[in-house]
Amino acid sequence: MAGVAELLSESQIVIVAGPGGVGKTTVAAALGFTAADLTGKKVLVITVDPAKRLADALGLVGLTSKGSQVSASDLDNAAGHKVAGRLFVAMLDAKASWDELINRHAPDVATRQKILSNPIYKNISSRFVQSHDYIAMETLYELYRSNQYDLIIVDTPPSRHAIDFLDAPGKMADFFSSKLLRWLTIPARNRLLMGVFKPFYQVADKILGAQFLSDVAEFFLLFESMYPGFVERAKSVAEILENHSTSFVVVSSPESVPMKEAEYFISALDARHLSLGQMVVNRALPSYFRDPGAVLLANKVQDDYELFATEFMKKGASLEFIRTSELSPVRMGALAERVFLEVADSFLNFSSVASEEAYEISKLPVDEDQITLVPHLNFDVSNLKSLGKVAGYLAMGSESPTM
Amino acid sequence: MPRDRSSNSLGLLDRSLVFITGKGGVGKTSVTAALGLLAAKAGKRTLICEVDAKGDIARHLDCEPSGFVPTEIRENLFLMSMNTEEALREYLRIYLKVPVVTKLGPLAKTFDFIANAAPGVQEILVVGKLCYEVREARYDLILVDATSTGHIVSQLASPKGISELVRLGMVKDQVAWMEDILYDPSQTSVIIVATPAETPVNEALELADRIDNETHVHLGALIVNKVMPELFSRSEEEFFILLQESKAINVLNKVIPGGIGLLLRGSNAALEMRRCADPYVERLMAGAGTVPTALLPLMFGEGSRMKLVRDLGEAIAAEWDDFLWQG
Numbered sequence: 001m002a003g004v005a006e007l008l009s010e011s012q013i014v015i016v017a018g019p020g021g022v023g024k025t026t027v028a029a030a031l032g033f034t035a036a037d038l039t040g041k042k043v044l045v046i047t048v049d050p051a052k053r054l055a056d057a058l059g060l061v062g063l064t065s066k067g068s069q070v071s072a073s074d075l076d077n078a079a080g081h082k083v084a085g086r087l088f089v090a091m092l093d094a095k096a097s098w099d100e101l102i103n104r105h106a107p108d109v110a111t112r113q114k115i116l117s118n119p120i121y122k123n124i125s126s127r128f129v130q131s132h133d134y135i136a137m138e139t140l141y142e143l144y145r146s147n148q149y150d151l152i153i154v155d156t157p158p159s160r161h162a163i164d165f166l167d168a169p170g171k172m173a174d175f176f177s178s179k180l181l182r183w184l185t186i187p188a189r190n191r192l193l194m195g196v197f198k199p200f201y202q203v204a205d206k207i208l209g210a211q212f213l214s215d216v217a218e219f220f221l222l223f224e225s226m227y228p229g230f231v232e233r234a235k236s237v238a239e240i241l242e243n244h245s246t247s248f249v250v251v252s253s254p255e256s257v258p259m260k261e262a263e264y265f266i267s268a269l270d271a272r273h274l275s276l277g278q279m280v281v282n283r284a285l286p287s288y289f290r291d292p293g294a295v296l297l298a299n300k301v302q303d304d305y306e307l308f309a310t311e312f313m314k315k316g317a318s319l320e321f322i323r324t325s326e327l328s329p330v331r332m333g334a335l336a337e338r339v340f341l342e343v344a345d346s347f348l349n350f351s352s353v354a355s356e357e358a359y360e361i362s363k364l365p366v367d368e369d370q371i372t373l374v375p376h377l378n379f380d381v382s383n384l385k386s387l388g389k390v391a392g393y394l395a396m397g398s399e400s401p402t403m
Numbered sequence: 404m405p406r407d408r409s410s411n412s413l414g415l416l417d418r419s420l421v422f423i424t425g426k427g428g429v430g431k432t433s434v435t436a437a438l439g440l441l442a443a444k445a446g447k448r449t450l451i452c453e454v455d456a457k458g459d460i461a462r463h464l465d466c467e468p469s470g471f472v473p474t475e476i477r478e479n480l481f482l483m484s485m486n487t488e489e490a491l492r493e494y495l496r497i498y499l500k501v502p503v504v505t506k507l508g509p510l511a512k513t514f515d516f517i518a519n520a521a522p523g524v525q526e527i528l529v530v531g532k533l534c535y536e537v538r539e540a541r542y543d544l545i546l547v548d549a550t551s552t553g554h555i556v557s558q559l560a561s562p563k564g565i566s567e568l569v570r571l572g573m574v575k576d577q578v579a580w581m582e583d584i585l586y587d588p589s590q591t592s593v594i595i596v597a598t599p600a601e602t603p604v605n606e607a608l609e610l611a612d613r614i615d616n617e618t619h620v621h622l623g624a625l626i627v628n629k630v631m632p633e634l635f636s637r638s639e640e641e642f643f644i645l646l647q648e649s650k651a652i653n654v655l656n657k658v659i660p661g662g663i664g665l666l667l668r669g670s671n672a673a674l675e676m677r678r679c680a681d682p683y684v685e686r687l688m689a690g691a692g693t694v695p696t697a698l699l700p701l702m703f704g705e706g707s708r709m710k711l712v713r714d715l716g717e718a719i720a721a722e723w724d725d726f727l728w729q730g
Contacts, residue, residue: 020551021428021603119567257459258428286672294665301659301666308659316654321645339639339646346634347669349703378675380601 003369004394007277008035011247013144013240014153014277017165017265018251019258023282026381026390027251027374028155029054029089033384033391036075036085041150044088046139048132048157057383058089066090067143070384078384088149090139092157097135105226105233120219132157133168134234141237163268169238173231247277254284254357259364266365279366280394281357284373289347289354298351301344309336372396414728415623415695416442416544418592419537420584422559422620424549424610425596426603430628434596434699435548436463437716443480445728447543450536454529454549454558456484465709481542487525490532498573526554526561527574527581534581537590555610559585559593559618585620592623597687599627599680608690624726625691627684629701631677634670643670697722 008014008031016028025047032045044067058070067090075083099116106112115121133156140154156165223230240246248269252262262279269276288294301308313333316322325332361371374393381387415421416438423438425431435451442449450473453460458468460482469482471489476482536545549555557564562578562585585591593614597607607625614622635643645651647667655663688696699718702711720727
């Protein structure tokens with residue numbers, strides 16, 4: 001079996017990470033398709049913000065955070081055969097997941113209500129970007145523990161750096177157990193200590209206003225009752241990353257900027273002793289653009305296009321479209337020249353891009369069998385059938401794609 | 404929804420503060436770099452600020468990455484990368500005078516709280532620093548290689564968010580002059596960059612709506628970047644298609660031996676990519692209404708990244724002859 005197939009059959013959790021704008025969500029959904037098809041598992045894909053067409057493709061209206069099943073018959077149709085496994089898709093709802101977390105950890109109804117209506121909490125749960133990374137992992141943990149699925153594939157939220165996702169639980173734990181929070185809640189807890197921290201409060205008051213500070217203090221005082229549970233939880237969430245049944249799939253397009261970020265992510269995985277399952281290079285140009293013979297020929301045509309055009313007009317004079325053309329032979333010849341030149345130019349243009357891509361791919365610090373190429377698609381992933389095609393490329397492994 | 408923003412006769416780069424945003428991977432950094440080169444060449448003292456601070460802009464301009472303090476990388480062109488901790492430090496230094504700050508001890512610890520616990524503060528520090536530079540008027544133009552579509556609205560709307568959260572204090576007062584700069588169409592504008600594919604175009608149009616609805620910032624332009632150039636004219640394409648009939652192929656193989664098939668396949672692939680992208684170009688143009696648009700070609704070619712950026716600049720200048728600046 002090729003790399004991806006093996007990965008999907010051996011893992012319980014697959015985390016799809018990578019820079020923004022490389023087709024991560026599509027790859028995650030296609031991995032789900034492949035997994036359901038090849039492994040017969042009950043598969044869940046958690047996505048963050050699927051493009052509308054992708055959601056449509058999966059036949060999912062009103063995607064929920066609980067997971068809804070992609071119609072089995074649609075899946076069979078798209079695959080062209082009976083698909084052994086089942087595919088579910090869920091969408092991350094950061095706000096709802098935070099609220100759920102509060103519901104679970106709040107010691108009593110009054111605390112819960114106060115937290116839910118605190119302005120700082122509202123802001124953190126809905127806008128705080130880093131919190132999306134954490135809540136995605138939290139959701140993953142919850143679903144993993146529910147034992148409802150054989151395999152969970154997570155499409156990580158777009159963040160400034162792909163690496164943020166890995167650090168989210170640790171940061172969250174640090175954050176809720178940090179000294180600063182103790183500082184902040186001091187005025188409410190112990191007036192005596194105030195003297196020591198007075199300069200801090202004076203500045204903070206002056207800049208932010210007392211009312212804001214008291215909102216913050218209230219928020220953290222309320223949260224304090226949940227610290228132990230929360231920190232413990234963040235630790236457990238972090239642990240599932242280290243499970244031997246958890247694998248990472250890193251997705252990138254082959255341009256140098258995203259590849260650099262992907263490379264960085266791979267070394268970060270390594271530094272944390274986390275395992276990279278596969279590197280998926282999405283939207284790679286087909287390998288024939290690097291065919292040495294074709295490149296040589298393209299150069300020849302580029303140099304001597306006039307000669308080749310004249311020759312073609314001579315030898316092809318009896319071709320029907322030339323014979324019956326309304327254009328004069330001279331103009332027809334000129335047309336042939338332009339087309340030959342354009343074909344050669346265009347080939348060489350793409351060829352240089354393809355070489356750069358190949359160079360970028362060769363620089364990756366991974367084994368060749370850990371790299372899967374998905375070609376530039378000449379179609380949109382707008383239905384299950386097209387998603388199935390992407391899944392096909394993933395299942396094919398590192399064999400060179402064609403177009 | 405129809406937009407009517409073209410009435411403003413001011414050139415796009417005649418403003419003081421221009422944000423360039425778009426989904427990750429669409430090339431907003433190259434567009435920012437290209438605009439920076441154009442503006443500097445036109446004699447504008449230009450500051451490029453990289454908000455994500457990944458150092459990509461330096462790579463595009465073949466120079467060393469810059470820190471929070473701007474460095475002049477060529478005549479009239481300055482580069483800085485945003486650092487919210489430094490911005491806070493600067494803010495405290497300017498408004499609270501040094502002694503108070505030193506008493507606070509290691510600022511990093513305080514910052515840890517400010518940045519993480521108080522939402523919107525990161526954003527307001529970014530926007531605050533930029534507005535501060537506009538007010539100080541050390542540059543004619545500040546180009547911001549902004550965060551991607553997901554976060555830009557929270558940045559642009561951060562003064563509003565802050566004034567909802569912070570009802571008193573110095574910050575509250577300062578938000579007012581920031582808003583005056585940010586929401587003045589003759590000073591501040593946003594350019595959204597997309598590529599001709601589904602998600603980038605959707606996000607660009609959604610963002611355009613959100614900028615209209617959730618902020619009062621002027622939307623200056625929409626750019627479709629990396630547009631596959633038209634390979635053939637109509638008559639050339641006809642010829643190219645006829646060339647692939649079996650009899651013509653036979654002749655072609657005789658005239659150009661050695662595997663012309665792959666070359667033709669390459670051209671077909673290019674045509675296909677272009678066909679695939681066309682509907683998205685159209686959708687963006689239609690959705691843009693009266694907001695000016697530009698199509699920038701996919702750049703090929705070896706050589707330095709700098710050359711590509713310069714070529715991109717020329718493409719922008721060609722598209723927007725009279726639109727970049729007046730006179």
